[in-house]
Amino acid sequence: xxxxAALGRSRRISLLLAYxxxxxxxxxxxxxxxxPRVLAIVVAVVAxxxxxxxWWLIGRRVRAWGYELRPDDLLVARGIMFRRLxxxxxxxxxxxxxxxxxxxxxxxxxxxxxxxxxxxxxxxxPGLVPAVAAELRDTLARLGEQRAAGL
Amino acid sequence: xxxxxxxxxxxxLIRPGRSRPDGRRKVHPLTPFVHGLRVVPVVVVIGISLVxxxxxxxxxxxxxxxxxxxxxxxxxxxxxxxxxxxxxxxWFDADGDLRVDSGVLTxxxxxxxxxxxxxxxxxxxxxxxxxxxxxxxxxxxxxAHSKAVLQFLTTAEAQDLRNEIVARAAGVRPDxxxxxxxxxxxVPPGDLVASLLMRGTTVLLxxxxxxxxxxxxxxxxxxxxxLVVLGGVPIFTVFSEFSSYFxxxxxxxxxxxxxxxxxxxxxxxxxxxxxxxxxGFVQPLLWRRRDWVRVRINVAGMSRDxxxxxxxxxxxxxxxxxxxxxxxxxxxxVLPGVDLExxxxxxxxxxxxWRAPIxxxxxxxxxxxxxxxxxxxxxxxxxxxxxxARTQSVRVTQGPWQRAVGLASVWFDSTPGPVKVVxxxxxxxxxxxxxxxxxxRASTARAGDRITRWAQPPA
Numbered sequence: 001x002x003x004x005a006a007l008g009r010s011r012r013i014s015l016l017l018a019y020x021x022x023x024x025x026x027x028x029x030x031x032x033x034x035x036p037r038v039l040a041i042v043v044a045v046v047a048x049x050x051x052x053x054x055w056w057l058i059g060r061r062v063r064a065w066g067y068e069l070r071p072d073d074l075l076v077a078r079g080i081m082f083r084r085l086x087x088x089x090x091x092x093x094x095x096x097x098x099x100x101x102x103x104x105x106x107x108x109x110x111x112x113x114x115x116x117x118x119x120x121x122x123x124x125x126p127g128l129v130p131a132v133a134a135e136l137r138d139t140l141a142r143l144g145e146q147r148a149a150g151l
Numbered sequence: 152x153x154x155x156x157x158x159x160x161x162x163x164l165i166r167p168g169r170s171r172p173d174g175r176r177k178v179h180p181l182t183p184f185v186h187g188l189r190v191v192p193v194v195v196v197i198g199i200s201l202v203x204x205x206x207x208x209x210x211x212x213x214x215x216x217x218x219x220x221x222x223x224x225x226x227x228x229x230x231x232x233x234x235x236x237x238x239x240x241x242w243f244d245a246d247g248d249l250r251v252d253s254g255v256l257t258x259x260x261x262x263x264x265x266x267x268x269x270x271x272x273x274x275x276x277x278x279x280x281x282x283x284x285x286x287x288x289x290x291x292x293x294x295a296h297s298k299a300v301l302q303f304l305t306t307a308e309a310q311d312l313r314n315e316i317v318a319r320a321a322g323v324r325p326d327x328x329x330x331x332x333x334x335x336x337x338v339p340p341g342d343l344v345a346s347l348l349m350r351g352t353t354v355l356l357x358x359x360x361x362x363x364x365x366x367x368x369x370x371x372x373x374x375x376x377x378l379v380v381l382g383g384v385p386i387f388t389v390f391s392e393f394s395s396y397f398x399x400x401x402x403x404x405x406x407x408x409x410x411x412x413x414x415x416x417x418x419x420x421x422x423x424x425x426x427x428x429x430x431g432f433v434q435p436l437l438w439r440r441r442d443w444v445r446v447r448i449n450v451a452g453m454s455r456d457x458x459x460x461x462x463x464x465x466x467x468x469x470x471x472x473x474x475x476x477x478x479x480x481x482x483x484x485v486l487p488g489v490d491l492e493x494x495x496x497x498x499x500x501x502x503x504x505w506r507a508p509i510x511x512x513x514x515x516x517x518x519x520x521x522x523x524x525x526x527x528x529x530x531x532x533x534x535x536x537x538x539x540a541r542t543q544s545v546r547v548t549q550g551p552w553q554r555a556v557g558l559a560s561v562w563f564d565s566t567p568g569p570v571k572v573v574x575x576x577x578x579x580x581x582x583x584x585x586x587x588x589x590x591x592r593a594s595t596a597r598a599g600d601r602i603t604r605w606a607q608p609p610a
Contacts, residue, residue: 082550086544086545087544087590089593092542117292117451118543
């Protein structure tokens, strides 16, 4: 299943917030008389190109996220350049978290984070509508309890 | 223990540690002094270096002052530890779980669920050992808080407590005593020394030490004694590894594997059956001619936090050095019914040389109905074995370069530890299939798994 498009919105807002800082730097570079004009222009152009690229990439990366509840385990896929697929058996889940930062909350998305006894598991599903996230958490917790196995 | 006991689980039967009327036990009253004395060598070393650097008149007075400071700090520290000692009590509650109450300012009540026991260790640090004391470390599965260290009990009491914890975890009478054991391997000191010397890191460390000491003495003369002490640190790390692995013995018994080792600080660890999450073999370049390997394990709960550096590496070692046939024999005891020889290796595709030009033809993965095995590394060779039932999760990863040549890696996640189980650079489609197949194998294996209360008949 794909994740909500609202994730793209929340990531783009975060990007904009980060770029407020970049913009401030560029403005300072233009205002300080000792800095050569060429340098300031180069920085501004590079920042602009990176911004457009990141904006475009966010959309592709959000579409690359996906998860699937299978009978015995959960599949989470993500990434474009660095692709990842994680398979977590329900019986191995130690705890399920729902996390949402301020920007995410504002955009109405939340992240479901899974933990197993292995620190390297790294299974998270971002970009879920809060209701869906809560439901997924409960489903996972129930499935985990049914199939709980000793370490 | 004479006569009939009506309640087999009554805690009055045996009582390691000093017990109080309410059934709670206390650690040995010498504990605060042992803690206090630990500071003395440090103060003396600092004092000596100050005196030798100063080199003024009145050396005798300086020595006296150093000793006085050392004694005073030992006393103050002992005082703090006395308060902690007064608060520390431990007992087994009605459910048979280990409870520990401690803390002076922040009080803490900890409960360790013994059905989730991962390892029990009786450790005697040098100073405690001199006065016949030892500490008991108990680790259960869970977070960093799911362990307890009881400092200090007499050696006999510590041993009794260990027996009682293991017996309760196994689900037999708490006074069952120690199960008989069968020694599997003892590492000869000669092999240990040779193996430590035949490692790239050791050679480098020794060169570094020589490289630091000689120029220092030439340039500054004997006055730079303090720097020489600093230069001796690399040698010291090699020695501490030797001293920690000295006399390494593995024994097998009904309550699991027993590992004993240590020259100055002795440790006696018990890992109950089925607690080993993964086994790894490492073979540095220079060990290859002798066919030696080091065997390391992942055990849930053997966390690195709160331990000294020395502790971090001994706890994860099953065998510091052994020839392959011996290592295989030990693995056959840890994972019964597993025959590593008969597993067929599937190599990585030839095109993986574009991604891993050095190690590509060593990469491999294989499995039978019980375990999954992987291998990697050209100069230092690595092998890993993981029972299907212990698979925590499976990951497939693919970087841009791997994608260009149609490769992907499959990671089999284990609990934190030194063993990494990974099939690097497989054919991308095959990697996907391998991950899904391993998830299926793990699910089948989990269904037939039983590791808690291992001595009780199945319910």
